[in-house]
Amino acid sequence: MNIVVCIKQVPGTTDVKINEKTNTLIREGVESIINPFDVYAIEEGLRIKEKVGGKVSILCMGPPQAKESIKEAIAMGADEGILLSDRAFAGSDTWATSYTLSQGIKKIGNADLIICGKQAIDGDTAQVGPGIAETLNLPFIAYVRKIEDIRDGYIRCERLMEEGYEVIEMSLPALITVVKEINNPRLPSLKGMMRAKKAEIVTWTANDLNSIPENIGLNGSPTQVVKIFSPPARGGGEMLHGEIEEQAEKLVTKIRELKIV
Amino acid sequence: MSIKVIKDKCIGCKLCIKSCPFGIITVDNKLAMIGEGCNLCGACVPSCKFGAIVIEREQVVLKDYSGYRGVWVFAEQRKGKVEGVAYELLGEGRKLADRLQVPLSAVLLGQNVAEQATELIAHGADKVYLYDDPVLANFQDDTYGEVFIKLVEEEKPEIILIGATSIGRSLAPKIALRVRTGLTADCTGLEVDTLNRNLLQTRPAFGGNIMATIICPNYRPQMATVRHKVMKKAVRQADHKGEIIKKQFDFTAISIKTKVLNIVEEVTKTINIAEADIIVSGGRGMGGPENFKLLEELAQVLGGAVGSSRAAVDAGWMPYSHQVGQTGRTVCPKLYIACGISGAIQHLVGMQSSDVIVAINKDAQAPIFKLATFGIEGDVLQVVPALTKQFKKVLGGDY
Numbered sequence: 250m251n252i253v254v255c256i257k258q259v260p261g262t263t264d265v266k267i268n269e270k271t272n273t274l275i276r277e278g279v280e281s282i283i284n285p286f287d288v289y290a291i292e293e294g295l296r297i298k299e300k301v302g303g304k305v306s307i308l309c310m311g312p313p314q315a316k317e318s319i320k321e322a323i324a325m326g327a328d329e330g331i332l333l334s335d336r337a338f339a340g341s342d343t344w345a346t347s348y349t350l351s352q353g354i355k356k357i358g359n360a361d362l363i364i365c366g367k368q369a370i371d372g373d374t375a376q377v378g379p380g381i382a383e384t385l386n387l388p389f390i391a392y393v394r395k396i397e398d399i400r401d402g403y404i405r406c407e408r409l410m411e412e413g414y415e416v417i418e419m420s421l422p423a424l425i426t427v428v429k430e431i432n433n434p435r436l437p438s439l440k441g442m443m444r445a446k447k448a449e450i451v452t453w454t455a456n457d458l459n460s461i462p463e464n465i466g467l468n469g470s471p472t473q474v475v476k477i478f479s480p481p482a483r484g485g486g487e488m489l490h491g492e493i494e495e496q497a498e499k500l501v502t503k504i505r506e507l508k509i510v
Numbered sequence: 511m512s513i514k515v516i517k518d519k520c521i522g523c524k525l526c527i528k529s530c531p532f533g534i535i536t537v538d539n540k541l542a543m544i545g546e547g548c549n550l551c552g553a554c555v556p557s558c559k560f561g562a563i564v565i566e567r568e569q570v571v572l573k574d575y576s577g578y579r580g581v582w583v584f585a586e587q588r589k590g591k592v593e594g595v596a597y598e599l600l601g602e603g604r605k606l607a608d609r610l611q612v613p614l615s616a617v618l619l620g621q622n623v624a625e626q627a628t629e630l631i632a633h634g635a636d637k638v639y640l641y642d643d644p645v646l647a648n649f650q651d652d653t654y655g656e657v658f659i660k661l662v663e664e665e666k667p668e669i670i671l672i673g674a675t676s677i678g679r680s681l682a683p684k685i686a687l688r689v690r691t692g693l694t695a696d697c698t699g700l701e702v703d704t705l706n707r708n709l710l711q712t713r714p715a716f717g718g719n720i721m722a723t724i725i726c727p728n729y730r731p732q733m734a735t736v737r738h739k740v741m742k743k744a745v746r747q748a749d750h751k752g753e754i755i756k757k758q759f760d761f762t763a764i765s766i767k768t769k770v771l772n773i774v775e776e777v778t779k780t781i782n783i784a785e786a787d788i789i790v791s792g793g794r795g796m797g798g799p800e801n802f803k804l805l806e807e808l809a810q811v812l813g814g815a816v817g818s819s820r821a822a823v824d825a826g827w828m829p830y831s832h833q834v835g836q837t838g839r840t841v842c843p844k845l846y847i848a849c850g851i852s853g854a855i856q857h858l859v860g861m862q863s864s865d866v867i868v869a870i871n872k873d874a875q876a877p878i879f880k881l882a883t884f885g886i887e888g889d890v891l892q893v894v895p896a897l898t899k900q901f902k903k904v905l906g907g908d909y
């Protein structure tokens with residue numbers, strides 16, 4: 250089974266700190282990580298491979314340094330990695346990203362299953378997975394929390410919903426996006442890390458993908474960011490003092506005054 | 511397309527540095543420089559008082575979109591009943607439609623849902639496109655997607671609003687991709703520019719640290735998924751008139767590749783956190799799984815749900831479905847009580863739009879207090895039971 254896992258490199262936000270003086274993000278020490286949801290996608294790809302055989306290819310669109318994330322995936326056990334990188338891809342919104350990744354998947358060829366994370370933690374859109382599926386005219390299931398069965402041309406999954414889950418089957422080739430509940434990702438093995446060190450990460454540019462210029466980067470993106478601002482600061486911040494009973498009483502009174510209960 | 515600093519105009523004032531959400535602008539020798547990793551978000555452009563930063567786009571030939579008119583709302587239903595979020599969309603959609611002086615329409619797909627169509631009209635819809643078909647009883651991406659796409663192609667709306675639910679966030683990208691238009695995820699604010707009929711879509715980005723306003727000027731329809739419980743529900747007006755347009759779709763014409771075999775409702779002990787008006791949430795500071803009972807008791811008295819930080823989920827104290835935050839769920843209840851939660855940014859982004867936030871923590875320096883409307887410095891194991899007792903006392907009832 251040929252599996253393609255799409256991973257995005259994102260800032261590991263725990264480490265983002267604000268310089269109180271200049272009010273800017275401090276960049277040093279902000280490490281980039283594999284989008285957390287995509288780690289579950291890699292793990293699931295590896296598990297399927299271990300079960301039914303096949304190959305796991307990692308696909309990532311991003312700047313050159315995103316190679317590091319691909320190497321991490323190889324250290325976990327992925328077979329190969331491809332980076333789509335080109336200045337012409339800069340400014341892609343989810344439409345253009347879906348298109349570009351789809352072109353990459355086509356060039357890899359013969360994918361039976363494409364796995365994406367549920368969403369990327371920088372943009373939080375959850376649109377790229379379904380977008381790729383639609384571009385490639387494939388069926389998809391979002392928010393997969395368990396693969397119940399997978400074999401040639403067939404997959405049955407549990408899709409996480411607000412009130413429970415749904416059991417859905419579909420034919421392969423297809424795409425799924427996965428949630429955290431699906432597995433516990435492994436750590437890279439020593440052997441894997443050695444292999445990753447040596448691994449050659451192929452880079453494909455817009456030219457390599459034969460992409461239509463109108464469909465990539467800023468030009469291919471229907472949406473435009475016109476303004477960025479800080480969310481309004483929350484007012485208030487009243488500490489309630491006193492003995493425990495007193496604090497509880499004060500709080501209950503406040504909540505009652507606000508007519509919440 | 512590219513971003514440029516015009517040397518002659520830049521005076522090295524450093525204003526742009528602050529505006530960059532990625533912190534990649536530097537000023538060297540009185541000249542701003544834009545570093546590697548710029549994604550052309552454009553935040554710096556208006557920050558420059560001297561017009562020294564420009565983003566050059568290749569001119570897109572503007573298509574004529576005058577044929578695209580009207581505001582649509584996806585009337586998501588589950589088990590034959592329209593979801594609350596759809597009524598919120600109708601409330602917001604009504605305002606946009608009035609500003610643009612166009613009709614407001616609802617799109618309703620399901621089985622035996624005709625009565626629901628009448629309700630949609632009472633809540634402000636001028637038209638309801640109704641597809642009543644056993645095939646559409648439950649949501650499925652390929653059936654719902656194909657029906658919706660065909661209707662969009664036929665009727666050409668200028669705005670489509672879809673609830674940012676599991677269903678909506680799965681359905682919307684499929685439509686946007688196919689009809690080749692922009693889609694803004696999980697919006698919390700909508701506004702319309704009547705001059706060029708652009709929808710100004712505001713949403714949290716970069717983990718909620720930053721709000722972004724997004725437009726889709728060169729494509730129609732303009733699509734947005736909208737966060738639940740942010741917009742006000744439309745008020746029911748029994749005398750509002752509207753038209754139900756019965757539609758049919760020929761499913762033999764498409765290949766349906768997915769099949770829903772079973773829908774399982776996991777009856778959790780508590781209410782679904784995405785829906786709850788009150789959430790009592792616990793973190794590592796709860797000390798162990800057994801202490802979450804205290805939170806359940808408080809939640810029960812308040813008629814709320816129990817949430818959790820990731821630390822408590824990772825420790826196995828609570829199931830993932832209760833996790834609030836960046837890798838969990840985004841919630842915005844009327845009241846969020848954070849118990850033994852430090853307030854890491856990844857947790858805050860999932861709950862910071864709650865109306866009232868209460869923090870209980872024994873560390874007065876915990877970042878959660880900066881966000882909290884009311885804070886109590888103390889031990890959760892003592893404060894929470896005291897709260898439960900007090901609420902019971904004033905709310906009465908037998909628990």
Ligand SMILES: Cc1cc2nc3c(=O)[nH]c(=O)nc-3n(C[C@H](O)[C@H](O)[C@H](O)COP(=O)(O)OP(=O)(O)OC[C@H]3O[C@@H](n4cnc5c(N)ncnc54)[C@H](O)[C@@H]3O)c2cc1C
Binds near residue numbers: 822889890
């Ligand atoms: C990519 C990424 C994604 C993440 N996504 C999420 C997410 O979705 N949701 C999430 O919550 N986190 C997320 N995290 C983790 C986040 O960074 C924090 O580690 C986590 O939120 C901490 O949980 P906590 O507040 O329960 O634990 P801690 O940070 O350990 O805080 C425990 C708090 O309890 C207090 N305390 C201890 N004992 C008591 C007592 N007896 N009474 C009162 N107070 C007490 C302590 O003072 C402390 O403030 C993510 C991290 C990363 C890197």
Ligand SMILES: Nc1ncnc2c1ncn2[C@@H]1O[C@H](COP(=O)(O)O)[C@@H](O)[C@H]1O
Binds near residue numbers: 255284365377378
């Ligand atoms: N630049 C990218 N490169 C590779 N995969 C991506 C990229 N952007 C998004 N994805 C995939 O799409 C998923 C959803 O991303 P998003 O729609 O941005 O929230 C991610 O979890 C990844 O699997």
